[in-house]
Amino acid sequence: MSIGTSPPRRDGLEKIVGSSLYADDLRPDGCLYGATVRSSRAHARILGLRRDPAFDWTGVTLVTAADVPTNIVTLMTDDQPVLAGGITRHVHEPLALVAAPTREQALAAARAVIVDYEDLPALFDPELAEGNAIQIFGHDNVFKKISIRRGTFGGRQGIRVRGRYQTGLQEQLYIEPMSMLALPRPDGGFTVQGSMQCPYYIDRAVKRMLGDERVNVVQAVTGGGFGGKEEYPSMLACHAVLLARASGRPVKITYRRDEDLRATTKRHPSIIELDTLVSPGGHVLEFGARIVMDGGAYHTLSTVVLSRAILHVTGPYRAEAVALDGVCVATHTPPNGAFRGFGAPQAQWAAERHMDRVARTLGLDPLELRRRNLYKEGDITATGQVLHDPGGFAVLDRALAAAEAPVDDKTIRPGVTAPAMARGRGLALAWHGCGFTGNGEAKIKGKVALEVRDGTVYVGIASTDIGQGTETIFPQIVAEELGIDTARVQMLPHDTAQVPDSGPTVASRTAMVVGGTALAAARALRRHLQSTAMSDEHGFDALLSRLAPDATARVVETYEVDANIQWDMDTYQGDAYPCYGWSCVIVDLRVDTDTGEVIYDRVVTATDVGRALNPVLASGQIEGGTLQALGWATQEEVVLDSRGGMRNDRLTNYIIPTALDAPEMVTELVEIPFAGGPFGAKGIGEIPMDCPAAAVAQAIEAATGAALHALPMTPERVLAALETPGESR
């Protein structure tokens, strides 16, 4: 038995002895280093690019927009150029590229490219963007609008509660900065190797840019992604390939941390207004929402982020009627993109804070209010989906039991016991749709290949291990089904020349969707061996023994979409997700009422994971996501300069939690199986991001009476709220 046990991660030994090769550890012979010339303006016409005549340009390769065959970063829309030519739409936008024999020379050469601009008016405020005379995207600066209507409004008696909730930018802050290599191939094509989540996104982007199919993409060991390495690496790979093409040499581009912070995507900021009608007993009758998200200058994945936000904005709660409207707009700021949770954390921050506001208004206990509205079996969501086995009450009960159990003192952070410390506990609940929205998987048709050679099974998937542990889980799934030792299942390299397209490594879908396909592939492999061996033997080795010793086999399985899933993209009605994960988080903290600082003591999480395929890896995902969410709650703030660029572009001033900031965590895995996932597993990568911020806000309120409604709850904001209690901020 392998499922439900925790064999150490496959790539663990290399990682602990330092022999894993990450992109920047690779240095092919003759490799040049690339650097990027970036826009210094938010919105300007580019009049020209010149080489500084005082600089020694020997040995330097320069590439501009004019050298790009098809100047588009292929993703969802075709609005983003690989290199901006005529107009620059955000500060730090790539305008040109240089390559040189050393990194220092490349950086110096990039500084020696002189750009002449004619400034144009820039637009930064997302609330003014729609229909503004200053045009960024389309005719109205709207990337996407989504509305959901269900039930009828009016004619009900109740109490109206309105609130406005905000969230800021957040940086993924993978510890390995972006890094990508392009290597010329003997056949005139290119191999791209680097730090990435989605090899096939890059494969498509580079092929389309070049108009040449001779491209393969290989993932190097990747030092974290969290969504940040979903779409941006496509552009970076195009850059490296352009320089390799112009120089005829391998080219590596590794961002310095400050460049990575300034240039790459962040979590979408949001402004969410909620307007509800509740009965005196606390039942939500009407739920209205208006969401504004800031997508930045290019679309990237904004449509999908907005979609996930609107689908989660009620929180895990019922309402008799809903009217949800969302818009994601363009501004002249660096594009925002994928980040763990993908719009759902912003939406559920608002939903949970609003629950607390309703409780305050009605004089009800916040927990009791949640119990009265939490989804139950057979409840119908805003999209009309009938819920089966909703896990809200199960995770709530598990979290409460764990939080109330007597604790070993050693597992509570001592905090600082100054007299000005106020202590508080807060709780929040969330749900999270697993996998792609609606029939998204039907479009992707993710594939898994299994090959048998010398008695070993090789798994070919394009899904990448960026730390979650999928290199370990896939062998567990296949070995379990075939009844063999996990050591006999190996992973093929994530090289688009060798593995089929399993779809992107996003949306908490790898273990659940691609893992489910791997399980189906293992069954298909058995059937294949049975027909080759002309035997109905079940055992893998028994089947192999009937074949020639050097026999090989290969099967490719495509994700089988559940025919019962009905989804209407136009009305946003139907089964929004194949299943949902559920989460409850309880935070114990102290507030320093002199400084406004929040100190975390202990966090209990209870998460419905369907089935914990590998409990150590599963709890590791949850703990890491939980701390990322606590950082978003109180510490992480992106400060923009007058050009819309990140001013605090260093780790000295963009602060993420350290081991001293982190609480002790109690991680409860609740297992409510999903029939469509391998052995019942659900996606778990993103849900840990959903609850913590709201639980922290409730705890701060419990400790001090200060109610905060904007993230991050920095010491300044906490102090301001302490000084004006009762005010909404």
Place this chain on the structure above:
Amino acid sequence: MTRFRCNGMDVQTGAAPMSRLLDVLREDLRYTGPKEGCGEGECGACTVRIDGEPVMSCLVPVCQVEGAEVQTVEGLAQPVVHAVQSAFLQHGAAQCGICTPGFLMAAAALLDENPHPTREEARVALAGNLCRCTGYQKIVDAVVRAIAKEA
């Protein structure tokens, strides 16, 4: 020319005296275990030990290690993997692994001084190293359990 010992071997480099030790290790000596996460002393991914002390090698000019004993994560695994390395593997303390070499060097230095640290002592000793994947829970687990209490 700077001469020092690295992972038990005599090495020398002609790199400029003010070159960062991190670059000499990674580029000249090809010890790519130490990583660059920030280049300014904030993330700890580049941590190595100089005469036993954990130091961020992105902040150290190579001339400062003249005659010193430098150890990287590759050296920590020689001749056999250190107890804290095994504990990281066993407790799931490495996820993406990019921070792991730095944590291991800081943790090994702590355990030399204090083989049975409390969870709080471990947190203090590791506060200069950033990890974005684990929430630190399993890293602390691994460090406090690396050296069996009964041993």
